[in-house]
Amino acid sequence: MSDQTLSDQTLSDQPTPRQVRLTINGKSYERQVEPRLNLADLLRHELRLTGTHVGCEHGVCGACSVIVDGVPARACLMLAVQADGAVVETVEGLAAADGSLHPLQAAFREHHGLQCGFCTSGMLMTLKALLQDSPDADEAAVRDAISGNICRCTGYQGIVDAALDAAAQMRGKA
Ligand code: FES
Ligand code: FES
Numbered sequence: 062m063s064d065q066t067l068s069d070q071t072l073s074d075q076p077t078p079r080q081v082r083l084t085i086n087g088k089s090y091e092r093q094v095e096p097r098l099n100l101a102d103l104l105r106h107e108l109r110l111t112g113t114h115v116g117c118e119h120g121v122c123g124a125c126s127v128i129v130d131g132v133p134a135r136a137c138l139m140l141a142v143q144a145d146g147a148v149v150e151t152v153e154g155l156a157a158a159d160g161s162l163h164p165l166q167a168a169f170r171e172h173h174g175l176q177c178g179f180c181t182s183g184m185l186m187t188l189k190a191l192l193q194d195s196p197d198a199d200e201a202a203v204r205d206a207i208s209g210n211i212c213r214c215t216g217y218q219g220i221v222d223a224a225l226d227a228a229a230q231m232r233g234k235a
Contacts, residue, residue, distance in 0.1 A: 115136075118137045
């Protein structure tokens with residue numbers, strides 16, 4: 062096979078970029094992406110939404126947790142093309158437009174629910190999804206929800222206290 066034929070074949074083997082449209086934190090985005098690009102890399106590298114962190118890259122640590130169509134999802138395990146048409150929430154959308162913190166964010170600060178902060182965006186999004194579905198979540202439910210989110214710093218107690226406090230505050234406002 063000639064070099065020319067080889068390079069033609071290599072070029073033709075390149076996956077065709079696909080168009081994706083999605084809504085993230087209320088804003089519409091449209092991009093051409095490689096079919097193999099995962100949602101975490103789309104968020105971080107293409108859209109510069111770097112609040113979503115990437116740790117293990119294989120679905121174990123939970124650092125990349127976001128909410129897709131109301132359901133918590135591992136952004137490292139989801140292809141960007143699978144999110145076509147979806148409504149995605151990331152940590153950047155938690156605070157209000159005026160900068161005031163979401164009750165979960167405020168409670169994390171109050172209860173020392175973070176140290177290095179690497180796991181925090183994933184924790185917050187996992188807990189936001191929990192409290193959306195289960196405003197009355199108790200300690201067992203909180204611990205169960207974050208059982209797929211690994212924190213190497215806090216010992217978890219501050220995170221659990223923060224989640225329960227935020228839940229109580231959100232119920233009070235509701
Ligand atoms: S980076 Fe996705 S679960 Fe760890
Ligand atoms: S605060 Fe450091 S990993 Fe959780």
